[in-house]
Amino acid sequence: MNYEFYADVFFLSNFYLDFLAVYLTSEILQQKKKLLRYLLCSAVSSVIGCVLFLVITDYDLYLLCIHFIVNPGMVIGCFFPAGKRIYGKAFGLMYFTILLLGGSVEWLYHTIAGGSYYELCLLSAAVPVLVFLYILRQRRKKVHCFYQVSVEYQGKTLDVQALYDTGNNLIDPYVRQPVHIISRNVYKMLIEQEQASIRLVPFSSVGCKNGILEVFTVEKIKIKWDEKEIELAPAVLAAADDRLFEHRPYQMILNRCVGGKMGRKEEEICI
Template sequence: MIVYAEYVFLENFIMNFIILSLTSKFGKTQTKKVRLLMASSLGALYAFVLFFPSLHFLFSMMMKVTCSMLIIIIAFSPYRFKEFFRLLGIFYLITMVFGGAGFALFYFTSFNGIISNGIFYTTNITLKNLMLSCGLAYILINFCWGYIQKQLSRDKIYMKVKIQMNGENVELKGLVDTGNSLKDPLTSHPVMIVEYNAIINLFPESIQAAFIGSKYPNFNEITMLLTNTPWMTRLRFIPFEALGTENGMLVGFKPDSVLIEKDYEIKNIENIIIAVYSKRLSKSGDYTALLHPDLV
């Protein structure tokens, strides 16, 4: 059976590009198209090892894992190990769904192909059939991901939160946010983001004045107001990045403790930082705090 090199490259390049694009989408990670093109090309070139018997050692399990890791690095350049392995896991999951959809289509149609060292090569693939398998995989991924997201959006990820500071308490509802990876740069304590209006009663009137009527807090003013006061030891500045915001900064405070209740189980957390957010976190008002996943 004849396997055409140009078909091998085209098939793998298209599939890799779609899989990486979906990894970017479901991983909520922005990247440049040129990086996806480069990573897809690397994955497509890897399949060419079939044509070079002296390079068949590259088909080992370790080399396949290494290649997939390199693809993720080229495509997304994750700066943290946690983010890297999260994207790698999503990449593998989507790849498995695509592989299953592809084999199902091959089984029920008249595709011809061979399997060599764990890689499937087809000989009579057409653009129509390739789009069919991609479309089927995309539908499956969206259905499964939508179901998972729907399950995660239920009440089980909403938790009652009580913040204690200087004898004062406030109670609010928090949402466990898997995308919240903020930590205090000084202590590495996890950060919980809370709407200012939900915790206004915890702050002295001098600090309240620095927030009221201002879109963004005045960091210099807050620092001056707290100098030579017990609150100065609680003060933190938390850097963050978000879509449309680079080199952002949040004012944070170390509370006495935070009580988190879920399913009638109460967890007392002392090593935590509260970051104050001036705007609303939820348009519907369902929650007023974003909990770091490490807290639960």
């Protein structure tokens, strides 16, 4: 049996499905990179796939090259730099997504469309992806709330992006004040070479049952959202490992007590 090979259809189909899978994976793993990078990596992998299909006569060898060379290369290209666990999760999620989308397109094309309107069936693959992304983002809005925070300490003012986290219940046992977590990098910018009154506070969290944090008190922090602002003076901050904030859009994790200070119900705080 002979088949006609259309390189343009092959390229566009693979490019389209690869891009959808990459973008969806980046949203799920919260590993957002530039959109242009996703487009380029998807295009390059699709071009390489076309070339390999034309050059390699053994179909099994072609599949091995795609699964173990081209696709892993696309994952690395899209998410570099990242940890090994991120690469592994991204690879698994992308494969699952591509199989699901590819199977959906084939089912629509052969069952619903009766072997016609392939382009329409291909475009329709974006619908469940867009719906899923909308639901995912709406759910995250209810859990992750971001604020602009100004920290004032020893004459210095530093603006950072902060996450409001209802799971942060840490209290400084020495001064009985809630503790807000900052990245080690922000801590160094605040402290520099000056001496600060540092105290060690034990904590427990997922993945670390018995940990110690370096805690210090700043003059005040100002939390801003919309046209409103609240001031906490003094405020207690703790320096955490930068890995906690790696590839995140925030450098600070606010204590859940912030919700009460704002005078709102917890579920109404997100903006």
